Amino acid sequence: MEPIIPLFSIPVALSALAALLLIARARGAKVLGWLVLIGMWINLILAIKLLAPVFTGSVSGYDTNQVLASGFKIDGPAALFILLTSLVSATVLSHARLFFRREREGNEELDDSALTVYYLFSLLFHISMIAVFICDNLGYLWISIEATTLMSAALVYFNRDKHALEAAWKYLIICSVGIAFALFGTVCFYISSKYGAVPGGSLSLSQLAEVAPHLEPTYVRLAFILCFLGYGTKAGLFPLHSWLPDAYSEAPAPASAMIAGALLNCALFAIFRIYQVAYCLDNHAFYQELVLWSGTITVVAASVFLVRQHGIKRLWGYSSIENAGLLLVAIGLNSTPIFLLHAVNHSIAKVALFLLSGDIIQHAGSKELSQIKGIWTSMPVRSTLFAAAAIAVTGAPPFGAFISEWLLLTGCVSQGRWLLAVLLVLAISLAFIMIAFHTGRILGGGAPKEKATEPEHAGFNGIVPGALLIAALALGITTGPLVLGWLQ
């Protein structure tokens, strides 16, 4: 059975519907919201059903030479990321309905067409992200990643004010220039394969990995560095991260949740793929050091930036940069299981955190940390969830991220990289302390007197983040004993 076309069918149909609604200038964002909610959950179930054979091992992966043009492939990591992205989209778009209902109270500008635009671009964004994971061709990979930038730029600009404009412009330009370097790198990979490794040249990642020792060394080195910088820009690699906190902070919460929970993985997945090629080269130690140290420096820098933050969502932006660094270290250790596990743990907790932050910003009426204080008294349910999500993101037990970060550190140590491990422990601890400190002030701290905060009507708003947190907890509890058993 060919899974690729069914994977896209529901999001494509829904986005076509949204586009039709926009063209016809019809109202009906409410109905569309419900359809998207139901559709994306069916989409998730469909994805599980289609990709189950990859996980149970009955097929090692899908190659698609027979159907469309060649150049697409779904193997284990790709299947996992497709499921993760589908889960993130389903949960975010479910919560978005509640978020925007509250947002529309007293905001005339947020009319039906604005909401339809949101759904349209979220769906297109989802489609472009799924496209990233099925690519086995470097060229298609580049096209898909640039498409994710273009689609999400519209989401960053959603609020249509000056700050959103600034964030969207920086996002578009910095990421596009970064991606242009990745295009240069892609070209160099192609050229490197033409020196006898593959007659006529190849962009296929699996083919390049097979013939890696025969690739032209100068071009491969150039190719890897350019692609790494290019996709690294998109992943928030220090010092190319400057767009990331702005974009996360200015996008509406459900969009930031999708960007943080799913888009980050796309860029890292691209790096993961090219690293798999580089790892097959004779002199792979150079590439390994490059990735490991870039990752570590990113983690250290991000945790230092966490100390002085004034915006709640900027805080989580830097936390995402920190986690991107950790994921890079996992890639550098060439440990696919740790990379996948940490990506899943981080995405699930971060989505819950962004969705709850959106609710808190609505409640407090500001995204400045100085204005958000003492919310525990007025919204106890979501504050509790918020605290749990913040703890889960930092990688504290008993949540899943603790296990993956711990595995990462033991991985560093077992390869004899003590300096790396020490730096990472220090940075992770600093990040934990700062996030705990900021979260404590948000929850406790004297509430600003002038704002009469009405008591919370949590309603259904706690369901999606709550469910995600239960999943994060379950990941921690189930993977924990496995790891312990493995250690003994």
Add this chain to the structure above:
Amino acid sequence: MNLTLSEFFAVGAVIFAIFMSGTIQLRTNLLLYAIQTLLVGVVTAAFYLASNESQYLWLALVVILVKAAGISLFLAWVLRRINVFRDGATYLPIPIAMHVCILMLGIAHFLADRLPAPPDQSLHLQAGSAESGIALVLIGTLFMLTRKTAVSQIIGFLTMENGIYLFTLAQAHGMPMAVELGILLDVLVGVMVAGVITFRIQKSFEHIDVTQLRDLRD
């Protein structure tokens, strides 16, 4: 030194890019960008004559129609709508910028010399030259770094993209057609999105100097 026809056009594209960094009139910038892209299209067509593979002819047509004509006309329309025609101030004085661009051409020559010779020697002299490609990438980057308006940023990015395209043509005889078209589609949509954002910047800030967008910081 013998210059083949396609190398001649490729170097011509670089020379027009250097001219482009010699003016702050945005419409002249656009015109020079269009000529530069047209020459890149001509290089592709010249390569078709040498290799006789019809896909290069189609590619040349698409490059000329979409990038040289379509994108330039779109950006010219954007400029007319927002009524901005000058790049107020640049970080580098214009004469120095032009000299730096010539220096870039030298650097590109040096870099291209250090690269291994192209894999397929039979046709490579007909496919432009790697140093023109690298020079365009460097000039485009410099243009983006030294100019201040949103439209100049877009033009600089497009020049970079032209450079990458020319480099690919020279060293690898182009990417597979599906990839080339996909890249072109992304660039087209990207320019559209950037154009729309430029409108909005003009509407909200009453200027398009993107260096003044710096409210967001830590």
